Amino acid sequence: MKNDFRLQYPLWMMGFIVVLGMFAYGISSPVTEIVNTDTEQSIMIELEPVAGFIVVGTVVLYVAMLATFIFQLLRHNRKNPTQKVSPFSIRPLEYLEQDEGMTYITRKASQKVYTFMSWSLPLLAVFAMVTPLPRLFIVWGILLVALIQYVIYYVEIRKHFKEEVE
Amino acid sequence: MLKNRVKELRARYGLTQSDLGKQVDVTRQTIAFIEKGEFSPSITLALKLAKSLQTNVNELFWLEEDGNEK
Numbered sequence: 001m002k003n004d005f006r007l008q009y010p011l012w013m014m015g016f017i018v019v020l021g022m023f024a025y026g027i028s029s030p031v032t033e034i035v036n037t038d039t040e041q042s043i044m045i046e047l048e049p050v051a052g053f054i055v056v057g058t059v060v061l062y063v064a065m066l067a068t069f070i071f072q073l074l075r076h077n078r079k080n081p082t083q084k085v086s087p088f089s090i091r092p093l094e095y096l097e098q099d100e101g102m103t104y105i106t107r108k109a110s111q112k113v114y115t116f117m118s119w120s121l122p123l124l125a126v127f128a129m130v131t132p133l134p135r136l137f138i139v140w141g142i143l144l145v146a147l148i149q150y151v152i153y154y155v156e157i158r159k160h161f162k163e164e165v166e
Numbered sequence: 167m168l169k170n171r172v173k174e175l176r177a178r179y180g181l182t183q184s185d186l187g188k189q190v191d192v193t194r195q196t197i198a199f200i201e202k203g204e205f206s207p208s209i210t211l212a213l214k215l216a217k218s219l220q221t222n223v224n225e226l227f228w229l230e231e232d233g234n235e236k
Binding site (some may be wrong): 102104 | 191192193195196197199200204205207208211
C-alpha cells in the first residue's frame with residue numbers, strides 16, 4: 001500500500017509544479033522586440049542564454065517526468081485491475097476510496113486541504129491586487145498554493161500509514 | 167472514545183490484519199486504523215467484524231468515558 005501510485009500521486013504533482021515554476025521563470029525573462037512600421041512588422045523574442053537553458057531544460061525534464069508518470073500509472077492499472085485510475089478523470093487521482101477506512105482518511109486530508117484553500121486563495125487574490133508584483137510572482141504564488149495543498153494532503157495521508165503493523 | 171478488542175480477538179484466532187480484512191471485505195489498513203482507534207467503523211462493518219471474530223458487537227466495541235474502562 002505504501003507504494004500505491006495514488007499515495008505517490010501528490011509527490012508527482014509537487015514535482016510537476018516545481019518544474020512548471022522553473023519553466024515560468026525561463027519564459028518570463030525573454031527580451032521582446034516588436035517592430036511595427038509602414039515597411040516592417042516583426043516580433044522578435046530573444047531568450048537570454050541562462051533563461052533559454054532553463055526553458056529547454058525544464059521542457060526536457062517535464063517530458064521525461066511525464067513519460068515516467070504515465071508508465072507508473074499504467075503499471076498501477078495493470079497491477080490493480082479493480083482500482084484503475086484514469087489521468088482524464090475529473091476526480092483527483094489521489095483519492096483512496098476502496099473501503100470506508102480509506103474514505104475516512106481521504107476525507108480528513110481533503111478537509112485540511114479545503115481549509116487551506118479557503119483562506120489562501122482569497123489572500124493571494126488580495127495580495128495580487130494591492131501589490132505591484134510582476135506577473136511571474138503571481139504565477140509563482142498560484143503554484144505555491146497548489147504545491148502546499150499537495151504537501152498538506154500527502155503529510156496527512158502518510159501520517160495514517162506510518163505505523164503499519166501486521 | 168470508542169475502544170475495541172479487535173486486535174486481541176484477531177490474535178486469538180491467529181488471523182493477520184490481511185486475513186481479517188479479506189473476511190470483512192476491507193483493506194488491511196482499515197483493520198489497522200480500527201485497532202489503533204483512529205477510525206470508528208460503520209455499524210455494518212462492526213457487525214461483520216463481530217461475526218468474523220465470533221463475538222457480538224457489544225463485546226467487540228464499547229465507549230470509554232472519563233477513565234471508565236470496561
